[in-house]
Amino acid sequence: MARNMKMSDKDAGAAMPRAPASPASAARAMKAVYGWLLLLPALLLLAAFTHYPAIATLWHSFFSTPKGRRPAVFVGLDNYQTMRDDPVFWRALWNNLWFALGTIPTSVALALVMALWVNRNLPGRGFLRLSYFTPTVLPMVAVANIWLFFYTPQYGLIAQVLGIFGLPGVNWLGSRETALPALMLVSVWKEAGFFMIFYLAALQGVSPSLREAAMLEGASRWQYFRRVLWPLLMPTTLFVLINALINAFRLIDHVVVMTRGGPDNASTLLLFYIFQVGFSFWDTAYAATLTVVLLAVLGLAALLKFRWLDKRTHYQ
Amino acid sequence: MKRASAHRSEQASAGPEHQGPAESRAMARTGMAQARTGAMLDTIGAWLLGILWILPLLYAVWAAIHPPAYATRFDLFAPLTLENFARAWDAAPFPRYFLNTFFLVTMVLAAQLVLSTMAGYAFARYEFRGRDFVFMLVLLQLMVMPDVLIVENYRTMSWLGVRDTVFAIGLPYFASAFGIFLLRQTFKTIPRELEEAARVEGANGWQILMKVYVPLARPTYIAYGLVSVSYHWNNFLWPLIITNSVNTRPLTVGLQVFSSSDQGIDWSVITAATLLSAAPLLIAFLLFQRQFVQSFLRAGIR
Numbered sequence: 001m002a003r004n005m006k007m008s009d010k011d012a013g014a015a016m017p018r019a020p021a022s023p024a025s026a027a028r029a030m031k032a033v034y035g036w037l038l039l040l041p042a043l044l045l046l047a048a049f050t051h052y053p054a055i056a057t058l059w060h061s062f063f064s065t066p067k068g069r070r071p072a073v074f075v076g077l078d079n080y081q082t083m084r085d086d087p088v089f090w091r092a093l094w095n096n097l098w099f100a101l102g103t104i105p106t107s108v109a110l111a112l113v114m115a116l117w118v119n120r121n122l123p124g125r126g127f128l129r130l131s132y133f134t135p136t137v138l139p140m141v142a143v144a145n146i147w148l149f150f151y152t153p154q155y156g157l158i159a160q161v162l163g164i165f166g167l168p169g170v171n172w173l174g175s176r177e178t179a180l181p182a183l184m185l186v187s188v189w190k191e192a193g194f195f196m197i198f199y200l201a202a203l204q205g206v207s208p209s210l211r212e213a214a215m216l217e218g219a220s221r222w223q224y225f226r227r228v229l230w231p232l233l234m235p236t237t238l239f240v241l242i243n244a245l246i247n248a249f250r251l252i253d254h255v256v257v258m259t260r261g262g263p264d265n266a267s268t269l270l271l272f273y274i275f276q277v278g279f280s281f282w283d284t285a286y287a288a289t290l291t292v293v294l295l296a297v298l299g300l301a302a303l304l305k306f307r308w309l310d311k312r313t314h315y316q
Numbered sequence: 317m318k319r320a321s322a323h324r325s326e327q328a329s330a331g332p333e334h335q336g337p338a339e340s341r342a343m344a345r346t347g348m349a350q351a352r353t354g355a356m357l358d359t360i361g362a363w364l365l366g367i368l369w370i371l372p373l374l375y376a377v378w379a380a381i382h383p384p385a386y387a388t389r390f391d392l393f394a395p396l397t398l399e400n401f402a403r404a405w406d407a408a409p410f411p412r413y414f415l416n417t418f419f420l421v422t423m424v425l426a427a428q429l430v431l432s433t434m435a436g437y438a439f440a441r442y443e444f445r446g447r448d449f450v451f452m453l454v455l456l457q458l459m460v461m462p463d464v465l466i467v468e469n470y471r472t473m474s475w476l477g478v479r480d481t482v483f484a485i486g487l488p489y490f491a492s493a494f495g496i497f498l499l500r501q502t503f504k505t506i507p508r509e510l511e512e513a514a515r516v517e518g519a520n521g522w523q524i525l526m527k528v529y530v531p532l533a534r535p536t537y538i539a540y541g542l543v544s545v546s547y548h549w550n551n552f553l554w555p556l557i558i559t560n561s562v563n564t565r566p567l568t569v570g571l572q573v574f575s576s577s578d579q580g581i582d583w584s585v586i587t588a589a590t591l592l593s594a595a596p597l598l599i600a601f602l603l604f605q606r607q608f609v610q611s612f613l614r615a616g617i618r
Contacts, residue, residue, distance in 0.1 A: 028443075034521060035442030039450065042435040045491035050457045053468030060468070110365075117362040122355075128362050130605060131370035137601045137608070138373075139550035141568045142590045145575055146376045149583045157375065189372065197609060221354060250463050253552040257572060271464060271553075278467040279557055287467045294464055302459035 054295060060288040072285065079289040089290065091265045092273040095180055099269060100248035102184045103191070108240055110192040112233075115199030116225075133193040140190065144257035147186045148173070151258075173259050176266035183267055186254050191247065195240045202236040203229075242305045249297055270294050380588040400588035404574075407585065409562050410592065413570035420482050420555075420566055421548050427490040428544055429537065435491075436499025437525050441511075451500075457493035466557055473558060480564050485555045489548065495540055502536040503529050539611035549597050567593040 061079050063072040083089050114132045118125060135143065150157045151172040159169040172182045206229065214224040252272040255261060261268030261276065268276075271294060278287030378386075380401065386394040404410070439451055462469055469488055470479075478484040506529060514524050530537075552568040559565045565573065571593045575586045591598075601608050 031442055032444035035438045035444045035447070038434040038438035038442070042431040042454075042491040042496060043450070045431070045487075046454060046457060046493070048472065049462050049469060049488035049491070050460055050465070050493075051453065053462075053465040053472065054460050056468045056471075057465065114365070117358060117365075120355075120358065122359050122362050124363065124366075128366045129609070130602075131366040133609065134370065134373060134598070134601070137546060137597055138594045139552065139568050139571075139597075141550075141552050141572055142594045145571070145586060145590045146372055149379070149587065150372070150375075152583075155583075189369070193369070200609075246459065250461065253568075256553070256556070257576075274464075275466065275553065275557070278470075284467055284471070291464065291467060295460060298459045298464065302456065305459065 057288045057291045057295065060285055061292050063285055065283050065285040075285075079286055082286060083289050083293075088265050088268065088273060089293075092261075092268045092270045093293070095266075095268055096249060096270045099180060099184060099187075100245060102181065103187045103248060104241065104244040106184075107188045107192040108195055108237065108244060110188065111195035111240065112199050112237075114192060114196040115203055118196070119200060119203045132196055135190045135192075136194040138190070140251060140253035141257055143186060143190050144254040147182075147189075147254075148258050151182055173267075174263055176263055179259050179263060179267035183254055183258060186258070187248075187251075191244065195244065198236050198240050199233065202233050206232055238304075242301055245301050246298065249294060270297075376587050376591060379584050380591050382584070384582060384584040400584045401592060404585050404589035404592060408570060408574040408589070410567075410570065410589070412562055413565055413567045413593075414596075416482055416564060416570075417549060417566040417568075420485055421545050423482070424486040424489050424548050425541055425544050427486070428492045428495050429541070431491050432495030432499050432540075433525070433530065435496045436503055437529060439496065439500040440503035454493045454496055457491075458497075462488035463554060466554060469554075470557060480559050480561055482564050482566075484558050485551075485564070485566065486548070488554070492544070495544070498536055498540055499533060502533045506532050538607065542608055542611040546597055 060072070062074060062076060064075045064078070066072040114128075118129045118132065122128065153159055153169050153171040153174065158172065162169055170178060172178045210228055211224060214228055219227070249270060252269050252275065255267060255269055255272045256275075259267040261272050270290065274287050274290045274294065277283050277290060381396055381398070382394045383397055383399065435454070439447065439454075465488075473479050473484045473487075476484075478487070510528050510532075511524055514528050519527060550568060551566075552572070555566050555569050556572065559569060562570075571589055574589055
């Protein structure tokens with residue numbers, strides 16, 4: 001290779017002494033062109049459906065919603081003022097934060113416990129892995145439909161079981177106190193198995209000699225977990241936490257199916273409110289303004305994740 | 317790692333030299349006994365959680381294969397029936413929904429594989445100015461997914477005049493940052509010597525990609541394919557927004573329309589429809605459990 005390059009450099013020098021571009025650099029330029037050509041289709045589509053809409057969202061948040069023949073006019077921060085004074089927006093944001101706070105630690109902790117169990121040689125390991133992971137494969141819409149039945153007052157499964165013990169039924173999805181927690185439960189059930197997979201992968205990378213050494217030294221299982229496993233699993237935990245955070249703001253299928261944000265907006269989430277404002281009230285400008293807030297939240301998660309990805313890619 | 321070794325030295329200093337041999341043997345025995353009871357507790361806990369976790373699904377199966385009268389009454393001798401499935405199948409255009417979902421998933425996967433291969437190859441093996449910056453721009457899609465940009469993407473689809481088509485459901489997902497990232501990482505691990513050997517034999521850039529890189533990245537393709545298919549089979553919000561007719565609705569939206577309309581509270585039929593729509597993926601998962609889990613692992617970890 002090197003000899004070839006030298007040869008061609010010399011040839012080029014002899015042929016056209018003043019040309020600034022030698023064949024080598026021409027080849028490099030060609031390679032750059034090919035590189036861009038290979039990227040082009042993907043970049044165009046990404047720009048059209050990710051970058052452009054993100055910027056357009058910000059742009060449209062400064063305009064009014066076009067109505068009939070009246071075009072959109074620049075209104076400055078009016079939409080943001082409306083948002084500041086909109087109790088439903090604050091309700092949705094708080095609900096979403098509670099939702100994240102309620103589901104993320106629970107599902108991550110459960111995922112870790114599941115992974116620790118499945119990673120050991122317990123009897124029926126195949127069944128356990130299957131049962132933990134299966135909810136992940138089901139569509140959220142299907143899951144929500146099944147749980148909708150569980151929660152149905154009087155007739156539903158939970159009501160029936162409570163009835164056996166003579167306990168009064170609760171309208172789980174119909175009362176303000178229980179609607180959001182009921183949605184959280186569905187979310188945890190669906191997601192824990194998914195996060196388990198990541199922990200399982202990390203655990204399989206932990207050398208068994210570490211455990212043996214710890215046991216030989218008389219460390220208890222808790223000490224082994226706390227001092228050895230937990231620090232080793234830290235990168236996985238971070239990764240899972242960020243993914244869980246994104247999912248908490250991105251997935252609203254269960255809200256659409258089970259409560260439609262009700263009762264009295266007690267279970268509305270930010271994206272669901274955007275969906276309502278955008279496609280039920282057709283107030284696209286205000287929906288854009290709300291989306292800006294959602295993008296800010298996701299951007300924060302992005303920052304965290306990029307730092308994490310950076311660390312990972314340096315290893316490779 | 318560091319903590320582990322620190323712990324070890326601590327333990328060593330307080331270790332066996334303070335004890336007689338008999339004592340340490342006794343300790344070993346109680347340790348064994350403790351380990352055994354620990355394992356027992358683990359097994360019980362794991363099984364309790366396992367049963368609890370599978371129960372909702374088992375219950376759905378129960379409701380679907382028994383007459384509505386037994387939906388909440390547990391009787392081992394309740395008559396089995398496929399009536400609920402038949403009624404669900406007749407009550408809504410499920411064959412059409414299946415077809416739409418099948419088209420959608422195939423189209424999205426095909427586009428994603430082609431585009432991600434090209435872009436991943438460019439990022440892994442071509443050097444040009446601005447490459448790393450563009451790569452960051454691509455990765456941005458990992459957080460700002462089309463799933464949340466529903467208002468603007470709806471506007472774009474209206475402008476393109478493709479609203480209410482299966483094509484419009486898939487279009488925002490054709491370029492996948494996740495796929496590009498995965499393939500770039502995989503291509504980077506393939507030794508350059510292989511590429512140079514092919515080049516010596518006279519292969520051009522395109523042939524090298526197709527003959528060297530793509531075959532060697534097969535596990536990644538399978539992993540990505542499974543993740544993509546299950547994602548788009550299950551995707552709901554965007555299809556709900558962009559479609560409004562039977563001919564374009566995928567299964568998830570069809571199921572929602574079916575169960576929220578005039579079915580009343582015939583849960584047996586709704587559960588049957590729910591299982592029906594999840595069945596292909598569920599059966600594929602049960603058959604290829606290992607590959608599924610491996611794929612999710614590979615896709616997530618890399």
